[in-house]
Amino acid sequence: MYIRQSTEDKDISPSAYLAPGEAWMIIAVTGTPGVGKTTVSKLLSEKLGYEYVSVKDFAFERGIGEMVGEELEIDVDELAEAMSREFHGRDVVIDGHLSHFVPADVVIVLRANPKLVVGRLMERGYSREKLAENVEAELVDVILVEALEENENVLEIDTTGKTPGEVVEEISELLERGIKRRFGIVDWSGVYDEVLPYLRLGSGRM
Template sequence: MAGSRALEEGETRRRGFKSRVYSAENPARSTKKKERMESPVKIIVVTGTPGTGKTEISRILSERLGCRHIELSKLSRERGFISGYDDERGTWIVNLEKIRRYIKDLSSEPNSPYIVLDGHIAHLVSPKAETKLMFVLRCRPDELERRLRERGYPDKKVNENVLSELLDVVLLEALGRFPEEIICEIDTTGRDGVEVVDEMLSIIEGKKRKRLGEIDWIGALSDNGRILDLLKRIEGGGPRFS
């Protein structure tokens, strides 16, 4: 089954990822890593699978920090960074290179304010030098499925995003572009935006350690067999909940 094969491949990637993730409390961290976290933030990236709460949380975070919030999906439509439309998934196809250039130019402006960059592609377009902190929002896949179906997403889009979250796709993409020490996972399952932002601010202010590599949806859902039900729905597209 396609979902089962993807699950096996994802677990292999996860084992490789976990083998190299260090503890955020490791006293052997280099001075360079400490200095990076202590330096002023220019771009704070908020990324994650669709449905994890990025836009609401980014709006609250930017208000609390008093800085600009850029919602990439909205920016792409307003600036014409659209290259097409995917009818099957019901989603716009964006031009990543144009977005990258725009964000790079914006972040290099003199006296540019700090920016909260929000979107499921934010980790793919944010300029490396200016990105000081990256939050990868996570949501337990069965709850994510519920959220996406409540939005009216097509089955294909729901299934792809749920599988993506299950296999840590956004996190692994982020780790492919940015150093581990600036990346932090935040679980939004069953939490409201204010609670999540409170945790983010504690991390930004150095009052709470960053967490990375601690979320394991495959393990969490395997304990009571929920993962099998989830995979059946993903492969069959169907019913949703009892």
């Protein structure tokens, strides 16, 4: 890992997450679209005095990935390499549902009741297919599982029924306490029936 100077004047004590000699911190905020990553990441970066970076903007500005229809398809290896190079020695909060593929000191996985995800993505006018894909992903913990495969330090946060400020408080508290790994705190099986009409599970595919 990397070497840098002091950790003075930090709201949190990141030492629990950092390798010896390392003093700057990369926090990745990930989760299914619509769980609140951007809202929370901006607020968290303000609270900690860290830079805020959007994966999508970063990739777009540097020509990483290509447009497929209306979507920017990002090569995660290229993204990880470019972000590691760029943010070496800086305190940053990286926002995006691919941020857990970037080498980070800690990954925050935001979760939200799939019913909320349905509502938010419908409001955005997502297609039926895209809505289903994302609600299913939230239902069966896709991003959490990926994050746990990619990083040792993973904190899962349930945003349901909380304000963005409360979510940021919860994240800060876990960071202050040096908690490195927390997951398994949500179970969406109870809302499966309610979101079933929005899913595409098994629809004509084998």
